[in-house]
Amino acid sequence: MSYKQGKFPIVEKRAIAKGMFDITICCPEIAKITQAGQFAQVAAKGFFLRRPISICQSDPERGTIRLVFEVRGNGTEKISGLNKGDCIDIIAPLGKGFTLKRGKRVVCVGGGIGNPPLLEVARFYGCKATMISGFRSAEVVLCTDDGSAGFHGFVTQPLEKLLQEKKTDVIYACGPMGMLKNIAMLAEKYNVKCEVSLEQRMACGIGACLVCACRTVKDSKEFMSHVCTDGPVFDSKEVVFDD
Amino acid sequence: MTKLNVNFCGLDFKNPIIPASGTFGYGREYEKFYSLSRLGGISVKGTTLNPRQGNPAPRVAETPSGMLNSVGLQNGGVDKFISYELPHLSKCDTRIIANIAGATAEECAEVAKKLNGQKVDMIELNISCPNVKQGGAAFGTNPCTAAEVTKAVRNATSIPLMVKLSPNVTDITEIAKAVEGAGADAVSLINTLLGMRIDINTGRPILKNNVGGLSGAAVFPIAVRMVWQVANAVKIPVCGMGGVCSGEDAIELMMAGATTVQVGAYNFQNPYACIDIIEQMEKWCKKHGVNDIKDIIGTVKPW
Numbered sequence: 001m002s003y004k005q006g007k008f009p010i011v012e013k014r015a016i017a018k019g020m021f022d023i024t025i026c027c028p029e030i031a032k033i034t035q036a037g038q039f040a041q042v043a044a045k046g047f048f049l050r051r052p053i054s055i056c057q058s059d060p061e062r063g064t065i066r067l068v069f070e071v072r073g074n075g076t077e078k079i080s081g082l083n084k085g086d087c088i089d090i091i092a093p094l095g096k097g098f099t100l101k102r103g104k105r106v107v108c109v110g111g112g113i114g115n116p117p118l119l120e121v122a123r124f125y126g127c128k129a130t131m132i133s134g135f136r137s138a139e140v141v142l143c144t145d146d147g148s149a150g151f152h153g154f155v156t157q158p159l160e161k162l163l164q165e166k167k168t169d170v171i172y173a174c175g176p177m178g179m180l181k182n183i184a185m186l187a188e189k190y191n192v193k194c195e196v197s198l199e200q201r202m203a204c205g206i207g208a209c210l211v212c213a214c215r216t217v218k219d220s221k222e223f224m225s226h227v228c229t230d231g232p233v234f235d236s237k238e239v240v241f242d243d
Numbered sequence: 244m245t246k247l248n249v250n251f252c253g254l255d256f257k258n259p260i261i262p263a264s265g266t267f268g269y270g271r272e273y274e275k276f277y278s279l280s281r282l283g284g285i286s287v288k289g290t291t292l293n294p295r296q297g298n299p300a301p302r303v304a305e306t307p308s309g310m311l312n313s314v315g316l317q318n319g320g321v322d323k324f325i326s327y328e329l330p331h332l333s334k335c336d337t338r339i340i341a342n343i344a345g346a347t348a349e350e351c352a353e354v355a356k357k358l359n360g361q362k363v364d365m366i367e368l369n370i371s372c373p374n375v376k377q378g379g380a381a382f383g384t385n386p387c388t389a390a391e392v393t394k395a396v397r398n399a400t401s402i403p404l405m406v407k408l409s410p411n412v413t414d415i416t417e418i419a420k421a422v423e424g425a426g427a428d429a430v431s432l433i434n435t436l437l438g439m440r441i442d443i444n445t446g447r448p449i450l451k452n453n454v455g456g457l458s459g460a461a462v463f464p465i466a467v468r469m470v471w472q473v474a475n476a477v478k479i480p481v482c483g484m485g486g487v488c489s490g491e492d493a494i495e496l497m498m499a500g501a502t503t504v505q506v507g508a509y510n511f512q513n514p515y516a517c518i519d520i521i522e523q524m525e526k527w528c529k530k531h532g533v534n535d536i537k538d539i540i541g542t543v544k545p546w
Contacts, residue, residue, distance in 0.1 A: 002275065005514050005515070047305065048306070048460065048511075049310055201300070201301045203508070207272050208268035208272040209312070212303070213299070
């Protein structure tokens with residue numbers, strides 16, 4: 001894994017929904033090596049720790065990466081105050097992203113701010129990918145391509161229907177733990193490979209401090225992995241979901 | 244050119260700056276930013292006799308100018324440290340400080356014994372971890388048990404021995420004197436201060452361990468005070484730490500009486516923390532006509 005720290009200019013900023021922001025950063029060296037599902041450790045001026053934010057998109061030709069994030073607390077609020085022309089201090093790209101394999105038929109399932117990291121996955125598979133996006137309320141959905149913002153219920157309902165009707169090779173999911181747990185159960189039930197992107201409070205972001213622990217299991221042995229370097233993307237079979 | 248090297252327990256350190264245990268892993272992650280050979284030394288992640296999985300997450304919470312952690316000494320055990328980490332570390336031209344911990348004095352001594360003959364320049368005995376139920380702070384908050392565990396490790400090894408002290412005590416000088424009497428070659432302080440944060444929307448503590456150790460800039464004045472008190476109470480050298488975020492902070496701890504300085508939580512904010520601090524110290528010395536950094540140790544003129 002290779003990563004860099006630096007201060008890079010913001011070349012674009014948009015407020016895309018209530019409390020959600022989309023910033024594009026010019027950092028050619030980072031854009032060149034970023035993979036889908038990796039994240040950046042973003043400094044928030046006046047706060048002691050950086051904030052981990054997933055990278056929504058990287059464009060090696062333009063030399064940019066996009067971060068789409070939600071204001072969750074004072075730190076992310078501070079970051080949301082940065083504007084076009086300001087410099088942003090990041091360490092990136094970090095962590096292990098999604099495994100992408102050509103020719104597969106996949107489903108991406110995003111919950112709320114878990115949607116942005118799946119953009120590159122959906123783009124990679126093109127018409128072989130189905131996207132299921134869940135949001136708490138329409139307040140945060142600005143638009144949908146076909147105007148179908150209206151399914152009332154959890155993302156697992158359309159997902160299960162899809163798994164019954166269509167052969168699916170991989171499920172990629174990002175969102176709240178409860179949602180991921182239910183998706184992992186469906187993946188097991190229908191025997192489909194499933195990758196989930198986890199979230200945890202972090203400090204260093206590079207695997208030195210060991211604070212971002214998550215319970216995992218391999219060869220039926222349970223141990224603590226770390227979201228920043230062993231993840232954020234894990235095979236759902238390896239994750240021990242807390243009750 | 245200012246001389247930055249210091250003599251610490253009979254060992255020459257090329258500069259006083261040492262990344263603190265638990266904030267730097269075994270150096271591999273930070274090696275991607277700079278050469279570890281630029282550091283005075285490295286205090287590696289706390290090592291126990293057997294592997295430990297640590298506490299459940301969340302293990303970290305932000306605080307004003309600092310953070311709480313409750314990692315709970317997660318590590319792969321001393322055998323893995325010797326076979327996997329040490330061969331890599333010992334290629335670096337810097338002092339290697341093995342930080343060790345255990346639930347009992349015997350266990351600490353056994354870890355120390357295993358390090359005999361290994362390429363370890365110094366042992367830092369952690370008797371002050373606030374995040375483990377046995378050992379840890381239980382040793383470090385009582386002069387008798389602190390002396391007992393120090394003696395056990397002292398008898399197990401001839402490697403220079405530094406004992407890391409807890410600030411969660413009424414009088415830190417009592418503990419410092421006790422470990423000095425038990426054969427410690429140096430003391431390091433301060434470990435983290437026990438703290439707590441609550442998420443008022445859920446009524447739950449942020450840390451799954453409920454409480455954790457406070458570090459970062461917020462604790463710096465406490466570190467300065469305790470380093471000053473301890474440096475005046477013992478004859479053995481002091482390694483100062485706690486909230487150091489700049490070359491000026493490091494100089495301040497040295498004036499208070501520290502010979503070497505560890506840098507901890509600030510590494511998370513600035514991965515080049517130690518290098519920036521070394522450069523800032525050099526700059527400050529040059530500006531103030533200090534030709535040898537040793538000349539500032541313990542030079543505070545108290546009122």
